[in-house]
Each structure stands twice: as C-alpha cells, then as structure tokens.
Amino acid sequence: MEVEASDKYTEQWKEYKESGDVEARNDIVLAYADLVKRIVLRFKGSYSNYGQLDDMINQGMIALIDAVEKFDPDMGNKFETFASLKIKGAVIDFMRKQDWIPRNQRSMVKELNAVYDTLYAELGREPSKEEIAARMGIDTDRLEKILQKRQNAMILSFEEAINEKMMTAFPLLTEQKELDAPEAEMLRDELKQQLTDAIGTLGEKAQLVISLYYYENLKLREIADVMKITESRVSQIHSAAIMKLRHRIELYDKED
Numbered sequence: 001m002e003v004e005a006s007d008k009y010t011e012q013w014k015e016y017k018e019s020g021d022v023e024a025r026n027d028i029v030l031a032y033a034d035l036v037k038r039i040v041l042r043f044k045g046s047y048s049n050y051g052q053l054d055d056m057i058n059q060g061m062i063a064l065i066d067a068v069e070k071f072d073p074d075m076g077n078k079f080e081t082f083a084s085l086k087i088k089g090a091v092i093d094f095m096r097k098q099d100w101i102p103r104n105q106r107s108m109v110k111e112l113n114a115v116y117d118t119l120y121a122e123l124g125r126e127p128s129k130e131e132i133a134a135r136m137g138i139d140t141d142r143l144e145k146i147l148q149k150r151q152n153a154m155i156l157s158f159e160e161a162i163n164e165k166m167m168t169a170f171p172l173l174t175e176q177k178e179l180d181a182p183e184a185e186m187l188r189d190e191l192k193q194q195l196t197d198a199i200g201t202l203g204e205k206a207q208l209v210i211s212l213y214y215y216e217n218l219k220l221r222e223i224a225d226v227m228k229i230t231e232s233r234v235s236q237i238h239s240a241a242i243m244k245l246r247h248r249i250e251l252y253d254k255e256d
Helices: 010-019 022-031 033-041 050-070 079-098 103-123 129-136 140-149 151-169 181-200 204-215 220-227 231-251
Strands: none
Touching: 010 022, 022 033, 022 050, 033 050, 033 079, 050 079, 079 151, 103 129, 103 140, 103 151, 103 231, 129 140, 140 151, 140 231, 151 181, 151 231, 181 204, 181 231, 204 220, 204 231, 220 231
16 A cells, blocks of 8 residues: 555654744655656746746745645645645746736637637537637638647646646645545545546547656657657647647536
C-alpha cells in the first residue's frame, strides 16, 4: 500500500503544529517543493522564458507555504490534494493578472469553446471541425490556424476548467473544514475517471500527443520529432484534444 505523502512526514507535522516553529514549517515546505515544480510544468506551453517560469514557481511556493500553515493533518485528508488545489489556483490567478496570453487569443478560445459546447448540445455528439468552422463563419484552414496559434490559451482554458471543477467538488477541502475524507476521495477518483474516459475517446494520435505532453513532459517540438510530423500539426492535434477534454470535464456532474 502506498504511503500518503503527509504520512511520510508525521514527525515534522507534529512538531510544527505543536510549536508553530518556522524552521519546522520550512522543512515541510522543502519536502513538497517538487510538487510546485510538477504543477508549473503543466503550464509549460504558457510561458516563453525562464523569468516567467521562476515567477510561476515563486507564486506556487507562496501558495505551498500557505497550504502548510492551514493544513490540519489530524483531519485525515491528503496534503498533496489540498496543496495542489491552492498551488494551481495561485498560478492560474497569477497568469491571468500578468496577461501573458493576449486577451484576443483568450477571447477567440472562449468563443471556440462556446461554439463547441452549443453544437454538442444540439447534435448530441462531438461536432466535426467542418461543423465548428461553419458555425463560426470561417473555413477549416482558418480553424486549424486558430488551434495552432491559440495553443497557450487552450492549455490555460483546460487547466482552469479542471481546477474550477476540483474546487467545486471539494469546497470544504480547500478550507479544511468538516469533511468526510472517504467521500472526497471517491469524488476525486470519479473526476479522474471522467478524464481518463475522455482521453480514451480521442483518436490514436491525439492520445499519443496528450500522453507525451502531460505525462512524459515533452515539448511540442520533441513530440513532432517522435511522431514524424510538423510542430504546427502537433499543436493543432493538442489544441483540438484539450478542447474535447475540457468539454467532457465541464459536463461532469451535469449528466446525472
């Protein structure tokens, strides 16, 4: 049985909660520093230089410190789940405020997502690119260029959808109030299963791109080399895939 991360540092948690010692708190923060890096790397398509990367890590570390200070290990919940929500939320808020992604790009992605959702409701199935393009009053070539050029905005839109759904599913978890831990774990597993099922509906190439990008942490250029296609084509496949995944996550809890 896998030991929960918070259980690995039982003595550190006990010392910190009993004494409030800053050094004890910092020991715990350092133990979970890699969690911040893993989360920030998920947004790797949304920043263009190391300065931005450092800024995002700094924001994540601030959120991690706040999570350590507010977490109560006696509640029986997973610290990594609690901290991940706070870290990801802080990074997303920071990116919004910095406006690294041009507003016109975010506006176009918002329109694209809305058209996709509307057509899905009308058709009762996933709309084709031709149907999406026709509803937007553009041709498929233009749609492909949007999917390519709005890559960063698509990534952020997807991450926002997941984080907001998690925050909705676990409002008590984020504040460490009364919580039935087994129920929260079940809800989290259901959300993960929804995402897994959604990935399973993607085409073979799309599944490969998602796997290489999110699980192997490859850059688009590296994925293009692996798949023997152009980087722009990888970008199009990735953007189209996360649009579908975002929609599936948005539907979660609405289908019951």
